[in-house]
Amino acid sequence: MTDTHHRAPAVTERESAVKTMTMAGAINAGLRAAMERDPKVLLMGEDIGQLGGVFRVTDGLHKDFGGDRVMDTPLAESGIVGTAIGMAMRGYTSVIEIQFDGFIFPAFNQITTQLAKMHYRSGGRLTLPLVIRVPFAGGIGAVEHHSESIEALFAHTAGLRICSPATPQDAFDMIQQSIASPDPVMFLEPKARYWDKGDVDTDAVRTRLDAAAATADIGRARVARPGTDVTVIAYGPTVRTALQAADVASGEGTSVEVVDLRSVSPLDIPTVVRSAKRTGRVVVVHEAPTAHGVGAELAARIGEEAFFHLKAPVLRVGGFHTPYPAAKFEHDYLPSLDRVLDAVDRVMTH
Amino acid sequence: MTDTHHRAPAVTERESAVKTMTMAGAINAGLRAAMERDPKVLLMGEDIGQLGGVFRVTDGLHKDFGGDRVMDTPLAESGIVGTAIGMAMRGYTSVIEIQFDGFIFPAFNQITTQLAKMHYRSGGRLTLPLVIRVPFAGGIGAVEHHSESIEALFAHTAGLRICSPATPQDAFDMIQQSIASPDPVMFLEPKARYWDKGDVDTDAVRTRLDAAAATADIGRARVARPGTDVTVIAYGPTVRTALQAADVASGEGTSVEVVDLRSVSPLDIPTVVRSAKRTGRVVVVHEAPTAHGVGAELAARIGEEAFFHLKAPVLRVGGFHTPYPAAKFEHDYLPSLDRVLDAVDRVMTH
Amino acid sequence: MEATGPLSDEGLVQLLDVDGTRVADPDWEPYAAHLTPDALRLAWRLMTITRAFDAEATSLQRQGELGLWVSCLGQEAAQIGSGTAVREPDYVFPSYREHGVALTRDIDLPQMLTLFRGLEHGSWDPVAHSFHLYTLVIGAHSLHATGYAMAMDRDGLVASGSPDKDGAVICYFGDGATSQGDVNEALVFASVNNAPIVFFVQNNQFAISEPTTRQSRVPLAQRADGFGIPRVRVDGNDVIAVHAVTQWALRHARAGQGPVLIEAFTYRMASHTTSDDATRYRTRADEEKWRQRDPIERLKKHLDALGELPQEFRDAVTAETKALGKRTRETVKSWERPALLTMFDHVYAEPHQQVESERAWFDRYQQSFLDEGSHA
Amino acid sequence: MEATGPLSDEGLVQLLDVDGTRVADPDWEPYAAHLTPDALRLAWRLMTITRAFDAEATSLQRQGELGLWVSCLGQEAAQIGSGTAVREPDYVFPSYREHGVALTRDIDLPQMLTLFRGLEHGSWDPVAHSFHLYTLVIGAHSLHATGYAMAMDRDGLVASGSPDKDGAVICYFGDGATSQGDVNEALVFASVNNAPIVFFVQNNQFAISEPTTRQSRVPLAQRADGFGIPRVRVDGNDVIAVHAVTQWALRHARAGQGPVLIEAFTYRMASHTTSDDATRYRTRADEEKWRQRDPIERLKKHLDALGELPQEFRDAVTAETKALGKRTRETVKSWERPALLTMFDHVYAEPHQQVESERAWFDRYQQSFLDEGSHA
Ligand SMILES: Cc1ncc(C[n+]2csc(CCOP(=O)(O)OP(=O)(O)O)c2C)c(N)n1
Ligand SMILES: Cc1ncc(C[n+]2csc(CCOP(=O)(O)OP(=O)(O)O)c2C)c(N)n1
Ligand SMILES: [Mg+2]
């Protein structure tokens, strides 16, 4: 402050904070920043210590922060979430890593009946600022239980916030904002996107880390690409597919707007409805089975709020009503570029 | 057979099989019939033996079938479902009672990753004909966790069938058909309707207890009351409310068709869409929170398949995005007659 | 009943026998030595108040003023004996039947009935009383308690060097709860983290209708062995013994020596709740047998024999319980349901679009009736 | 490492020491007495085949032919020792690493790779082999195993009066799994139902990167005490001892005497899976120390000392493993992905509207590409 003449010009300063990162690297950096900021932020999970997690998202953190802050827990997901709730009652913000989506279910009871409801049950006296990180969704050729899209199973329950980044920038910002939020947040990491790279401005989020701003930001959708004919809504792993579809469609003369939802609870209905009203045609794309998925809620809400603007039914492209199939089938099970384009074509026939 | 001249006329015989029963009594009678029919049908649960269950649905069965067939289990829901899966692998059909809806969550992992997927995982070699009975939904002035509507949390998962009777007749028939079905069935009993009475023909179902017929029947919706202006879709506890609304509306000149869904997985989309196309106006009523509830899927499907027949948006009347509130609030939390009528009015404005 | 089964009374620590006579036990005596007649009178008073309040709540439920009541009749020694061993820096995680323990944590008993009247899901301020909310999902809180204990340790409240400042957690649950995965995971986490926590199992011999033999084939205390956790089995109707073993266990935990499991062997003299009917699954003879072991009577006999329960004291307690009963009735009946819109409060700590839009809709919806009304 | 910790080798049953010398143990001797040189050669052969197959699968994964491989390197004695104690009426519930046990159940090893190639989630016919499918959700199968055992009992297959016809269940899981609620609930259900089941814990000292000390502070065998279940701790790299204790345990269970827990103390010589890198969390020295205790080498030394491993036998086994390797490679590479529509098969046993309509849609959707193609 005193040494003002040595300050570099603002633009350079901002530029210097931009780094190229993978999404995994961005989450790692975000965790590190949050832990440096607040000594009461802890990491808990299976194999997150010396190993750095099976996806290496916590790589190096055990070395730098020690086993007390990066805790390898017993192999028991209910135990992890349950003890983290107890620690939250003494002011610790635990960031839990569930090793794979398919292994969150032993903790379902703790999340649904305890974590989600404690604030309500206590009449607002207790807050549980927990973050549950879940590498989720498929596309990596894995064995059973390693490719599940679990968001709809939690979105129905009040008390939880659920978000999912689609870019390294969002991953970096949103993990820190999830930690800053006083509500429990499920942070769904599209594991197939872990190694995608992007520019990350590591400075921008700093001023948006108070509880209110952080919570608001992680609940907001973003128009990832503007367009006029069709709105394609995606989040997490399917945003990339949606953008690709927009590219291809534009070559065929159809202007696709891509909305990256970012948040599944709450849904940013104003942003979605605004786009739907403008285009009159909506396709929702997620990996989860369409039946009773997040796309159903979106279709219902868009129907309720933009009924007379719609030119075509809201279509959903997603997984099928089967268990996530064996790896050799997943390419065809998942909402592919072709299937998204097919849906875009179908809504364009009206 | 030899003594034909002593046979009463057919009509009397059928009449003699009609009895007035409560829904709880009908389920009890249905369980008894299934157990008499097949010695490999077992009941498992907490306090279902001498006590007869906290709702007395298994009353008398322990006395008549003994502790080996009506088993009081340890207090561990995951353990109950998990061991029942193992017993199913040796041909036993366990009918599990989960004491209250809110206590199913410790078993969520067993249901979602094991029970639902075993048939698929084994390439069809293993079938698990289990029934999970759950007294569900609210309206009885209970404390926390005793009034939950859990259907949407299971409907998203392939491999499970989910049904809910709204009348004693359906309760009697469907519990036996659920037991006869080779797939795992979640049988959701609207606990507030346990003591409602109705006529039950105890003979009719007998010829519909082979696997295919039973499975098809429990997956089918029923038009509970025909109408022409608005379709109100309900299931389980809300069917009565929907019928009351139809009564009131008819007094005001609006003809309401009530579809009793009966099945949540599968949804009987043909029946629903047929009605929606005819009336052009749909209201879905369930106790579960509307957000990401079964109504969302119905709205989405109706949108997809009857888009150009709809005169108004599909409206949903249900619980709010809060935990199920304390008992003194539930009357206003639940979809009341007034709220259903309000929705009927709203769709009628178009 | 096999001798080593979960319903045997083998290996129970006892310092007061059924007739109210002090039993000599050099191992446990030191932890009861501080129990002066004053302290015992206090225990008797708290047990008596607990029972009177319990009876009042039961009758309010019968009158339709409460939706449900969960009686702790017969478990007063287990609760007051252990609750009086809890100190300021400690933290208590009850299940849902620990009204006696609540009393020792200065919870205003009538206030606790908001939950049972259906006005809210919690009731008291857990932090102010170091007494967590009741948890109805069996066993779920055992993990919260373990995490809380791990955090106390982290905060330097254990083995701090000044024993008076050290704290620990005590977590209550029932015999039935021991079958839950969560409770066993709590034992795992507590053990490997050497957490300062006392697991206090009230084996009241029933999980609703199921006898403890449906949960275990060995005494429940033994569960701790599997996790390398020390354990004590105590006569749960002997308030002196319960107090002594809890003293020891809490000191052990506060001193950084890790978790302890206590099984207090007692009897649920009432039905499971006011919705239950115990006559369907147990005999009058069994109930009668346990009435003979009434924990309050037992302490009374002891104090009487010592000449330490003067009539004035009894009269004062009687007056106190009467006043509490009256205040309970009046308080409960005075409660109005809060405004409907409060139903949307505290779902989240920060605003959530879905809740906000539903709240707004509901407000408009309610208003519409008022408006209609005003036009009529 | 504390002497009584979960990684101590205290109290291990051993019948063959690290140098391959027979250890006298009058208690366990009777259960190994039937192990003729022929039987030991068979064990050596099965262990050798298991290891060779494991190496082949690892290399197929490295070549991209398999999505994943889960090696059982180092655990061959634990698996073959126990697997050879299983008889016709018994039923096995593996976790996901029991390829050696699979071999003893006549599973065609190459066939098991459909799962690891991503062609299906199961692989073999569990009923035909009395060997359940692999379960990837840790501990979940322990409850299925317990229920299955309860049903065997119900079916009169236990303590039937003709011991040859009696059966029991053996259920495998790892050290990490012991922390899961499900596994502890399995112990509860098995115990109160006196189910004919042997819980076989392969303590290979790691749950991925976490040493067993993160799961327990006492030897894992001790877990059984908490549930009133008898237990044995055995040197898991000693195929003779493992066989003997499993013999005993299965006989105990088949005779209606209830569950048993065995902890086989062994070492996972490879990384957790082909996706893992063990060098990140353990030392070469540790690995080397355990290489000295190689279970196959140990038996070989023993047989060599007895002069019971003639060159022809070794050569035959070498030829057998080579042939198996070749067949494995060829089989795996020959597999085509089944038709896409099979993805919709076996979701339900009876038709389900949602699946049927999606299958039909997908069929039309696929056809549309073919149609487009034919028009092009
Ligand atoms: C997870 C779960 N399952 C079932 C219930 C229903 N339930 C309430 S109390 C109870 C029995 C509890 O027995 P125990 O643990 O011995 O405690 P007690 O009531 O005897 O104090 C049961 C089964 C519940 N509350 N939570
Ligand atoms: C419920 C669940 N949580 C996490 C995982 C991920 N995971 C797979 S194997 C494993 C370690 C298992 O260790 P252990 O039980 O010792 O068996 P081992 O692999 O050593 O044979 C973990 C954490 C899982 N499969 N299931
Ligand atoms: Mg009890």
Ligand SMILES: [Mg+2]
């Ligand atoms: Mg292991």
